[in-house]
Amino acid sequence: MNFVKMIAVSALAGVAMMSSLHTPAFAAGETSQLTAEDAWARSRPASAKVGGAYVTLINNGKTDDRLIGAQSPVADRTELHTVEMQDGMMKMMEVKDGIPVPAGQTVALRPGGLHVMFMGLKETMEEGKTFPLTLTFEHAGDKQVTVQVRAAGAMKNMPHGSMNQGGSMNHGGSLNQDGTMGGGTMPHMGTDKGHMGQGEMQKQHSN
Amino acid sequence: MNKVFAYAVALLVIVGLTIAALVFTGVLSGPGQKSRSGIIAGAPQIGGPFELVNHKGETVTDKDFQGKMMLVFFGYTFCPDVCPTEMQTFVQTLDLLGEDADQVTPVFITVDPERDSVDVVREFVAAFHPAIVGLTGTPEQITQVKKQYRAYGQKANSEDKEYYLVDHTSFTYLMGRDGSLSTVFSYGTTAEEMAKVIREQL
Numbered sequence: 001m002n003f004v005k006m007i008a009v010s011a012l013a014g015v016a017m018m019s020s021l022h023t024p025a026f027a028a029g030e031t032s033q034l035t036a037e038d039a040w041a042r043s044r045p046a047s048a049k050v051g052g053a054y055v056t057l058i059n060n061g062k063t064d065d066r067l068i069g070a071q072s073p074v075a076d077r078t079e080l081h082t083v084e085m086q087d088g089m090m091k092m093m094e095v096k097d098g099i100p101v102p103a104g105q106t107v108a109l110r111p112g113g114l115h116v117m118f119m120g121l122k123e124t125m126e127e128g129k130t131f132p133l134t135l136t137f138e139h140a141g142d143k144q145v146t147v148q149v150r151a152a153g154a155m156k157n158m159p160h161g162s163m164n165q166g167g168s169m170n171h172g173g174s175l176n177q178d179g180t181m182g183g184g185t186m187p188h189m190g191t192d193k194g195h196m197g198q199g200e201m202q203k204q205h206s207n
Numbered sequence: 208m209n210k211v212f213a214y215a216v217a218l219l220v221i222v223g224l225t226i227a228a229l230v231f232t233g234v235l236s237g238p239g240q241k242s243r244s245g246i247i248a249g250a251p252q253i254g255g256p257f258e259l260v261n262h263k264g265e266t267v268t269d270k271d272f273q274g275k276m277m278l279v280f281f282g283y284t285f286c287p288d289v290c291p292t293e294m295q296t297f298v299q300t301l302d303l304l305g306e307d308a309d310q311v312t313p314v315f316i317t318v319d320p321e322r323d324s325v326d327v328v329r330e331f332v333a334a335f336h337p338a339i340v341g342l343t344g345t346p347e348q349i350t351q352v353k354k355q356y357r358a359y360g361q362k363a364n365s366e367d368k369e370y371y372l373v374d375h376t377s378f379t380y381l382m383g384r385d386g387s388l389s390t391v392f393s394y395g396t397t398a399e400e401m402a403k404v405i406r407e408q409l
């Protein structure tokens with residue numbers, strides 16, 4: 001396993017070098033083109049030491065961006081996580097190189113994949129509560145959002161369906177109308193659902 | 208010159224990542240792999256005797272669950288994403304079954320007995336549905352039940368004593384009234400599908 005770790009570390013270093021070379025000159029006006037909307041979390045029992053939150057990131061700018069960190073007063077530690085499925089095994093892990101938010105696209109963090117992970121909760125995440133969350137982007141800098149705490153088993157990013165989704169719920173087929181995850185019993189599973197995070201990236205209507 | 212160097216590094220990185228991916232899949236192809244191909248109807252090797260502690264602190268065995276079907280999911284309460292999602296699918300399945308819901312016992316078995324005490328498990332299941340039974344036990348008891356169900360649960364980063372993550376089996380098992388395996392559902396199976404399969408066996 002150390003071998004794997006070593007490669008991963010050197011890979012990250014390499015990727016960092018690459019991206020630093022390709023960082024385009026950044027236009028000042030563009031910072032406002034990135035928005036974070038509908039931040040929410042599932043309520044957690046009083047004894048819970050960890051929790052997760054979801055948020056929709058919209059990049060209306062012309063520059064690719066990346067969510068590189070998060071912070072909140074409710075937890076000792078806040079990390080960016082994803083969930084991957086390998087051979088029927090569920091693996092939750094930190095995304096150390098951040099979550100890309102390409103220009104013109106919307107990236108939804110939602111159950112079964114990308115999430116903001118809180119470790120060492122200092123307050124109970126109780127249904128109905130709200131709490132602040134600061135998201136740090138590579139280019140857009142810090143964005144503060146208010147996280148709404150919903151039911152323990154809440155599934156949807158947008159409960160009222162009032163926002164223009166542009167049919168994006170159909171992409172990747174991971175969410176059904178009732179908010180449950182798509183799929184079937186195994187014989188019907190023709191497609192490889194290896195990545196639970198698939199379908200999170202959706203093209204936005206150009207404006 | 209720097210650019211050339213960077214591209215060379217990038218190339219090496221890609222090669223490295225590919226090797227890493229290969230090693231990863233090789234190392235981590237756990238016991239779950241065999242059951243990927245489909246519903247394993249009545250396979251005798253899954254299920255069997257266990258002794259655990261329920262969320263009320265009572266010692267229970269597989270015998271206590273017989274007479275009803277059992278819907279079993281292995282997870283851990285420190286998991287804020289996938290495990291609540293599966294519990295929500297259980298709740299929806301029970302809702303869809305309506306009056307027939309009492310023919311099936313939904314069961315959450317922790318793969319993290321060190322942190323998931325009786326109290327922690329009780330609070331976790333109570334947040335979803337009063338019918339859900341949460342089970343924990345000694346590490347030995349959990350190892351035993353995992354073996355019976357060919358379920359997997361392994362700390363991913365055990366060096367983090369407080370907030371380690373646990374990789375775990377994502378399947379949900381439907382057990383018949385006699386305790387033998389009926390159906391294995393892959394993660395992502397809808398409540399409608401589960402309710403349908405359960406109804407066929409009422």
Ligand SMILES: [Cu+2]
Binds near residue numbers: 081082093116287
């Ligand atoms: Cu997480």
